[in-house]
Amino acid sequence: MLIVLFGCALVSATFNLPKNWYDAGYLYALLLIIIIFTIGENFSGVFQKSAARKVFLYLGVVALLSQAVFIHRYLPEFMSGFSGPGVSIAKYDSIKTRNDLEAASLSCDIDPMQSKKVVVDDYTYLYFQKSKWPMAITYILLCCDDESSRDTFFRQFVSKVDSDGLVVNCTSMPTPYMPVVKREGNVCCIPKNDLKNLSSLP
Numbered sequence: 705m706l707i708v709l710f711g712c713a714l715v716s717a718t719f720n721l722p723k724n725w726y727d728a729g730y731l732y733a734l735l736l737i738i739i740i741f742t743i744g745e746n747f748s749g750v751f752q753k754s755a756a757r758k759v760f761l762y763l764g765v766v767a768l769l770s771q772a773v774f775i776h777r778y779l780p781e782f783m784s785g786f787s788g789p790g791v792s793i794a795k796y797d798s799i800k801t802r803n804d805l806e807a808a809s810l811s812c813d814i815d816p817m818q819s820k821k822v823v824v825d826d827y828t829y830l831y832f833q834k835s836k837w838p839m840a841i842t843y844i845l846l847c848c849d850d851e852s853s854r855d856t857f858f859r860q861f862v863s864k865v866d867s868d869g870l871v872v873n874c875t876s877m878p879t880p881y882m883p884v885v886k887r888e889g890n891v892c893c894i895p896k897n898d899l900k901n902l903s904s905l906p
Contacts, residue, residue, distance in 0.1 A: 804889030805831040805871070811886045812869050812893035819868035823899075827873035828891065839865075841872055855880060859902045870894040880905060 805828060809816055820836035823844070832838050847857045855878065862870070871893040877885060883905060884898040894902075 800889060801827075801891075802831070804891040807888035808871050808886070808891040808893040811888055812871065812895040814869040814871055814893060814895070821865055821867040823862065823867055823870040823872070825872040825876045827876070828871050832871065835868075839867070841870070841876060859905075862899050863901075863903055867896065867899055869896050870899050 805816075808814070808828075809831075814822055814832070815835070816832050817834050818836075819832070822832050822835050822838050823841050824832050824838050825841050829838060829840070844858060844861060845854050847861075848854045858878070871891060874887060874890055874892040877892040881894060881902060884894055884902070885892045886894070
């Protein structure tokens with residue numbers, strides 16, 4: 705059974721062309737399940753070995769330290785509540801959203817299948833997930849602490865990365881880029897050429 709599960713994971717990794725961060729998470733989760741079951745079946749034998757005990761002790765300490773650092777870093781922000789842009793689930797209209805995404809795709813010439821390195825957010829990711837190497841604007845903007853540094857970094861990044869465009873929920877669109885933005889409903893996009901030339905904007 706474990707061999708079949710491992711084989712499925714390899715097949716998924718081989719034929720899944722986008723290979724984005726979500727897919728990596730699924731693969732790691734499957735591998736973790738395989739490891740857990742393997743250890744469970746050989747529990748007594750594994751822990752009789754000194755090296756195995758040291759490895760598990762090391763992993764346990766690293767995991768605890770990682771959680772401690774994570775809690776120390778993000779607990780204050782978590783307790784203060786989320787104040788960023790969001791999309792209401794109760795008022796989410798899937799048909800309108802898809803129509804907006806299709807219109808934005810045509811308006812900015814960003815093909816949902818053939819484009820590469822499209823900058824997306826959580827709102828637009830599912831529509832463009834089959835493109836090659838989609839990139840989350842959320843993670844790109846984690847580079848820096850202040851808004852000015854993030855803006856500078858983002859302009860430099862997209863000028864070098866050869867992205868086929870940017871398409872996000874309009875609430876995620878940085879204000880300085882609005883002069884070159886094309887809007888379709890709640891979806892805002894920037895074509896490839898304009899994205900490369902963001903550095904020319906004030």
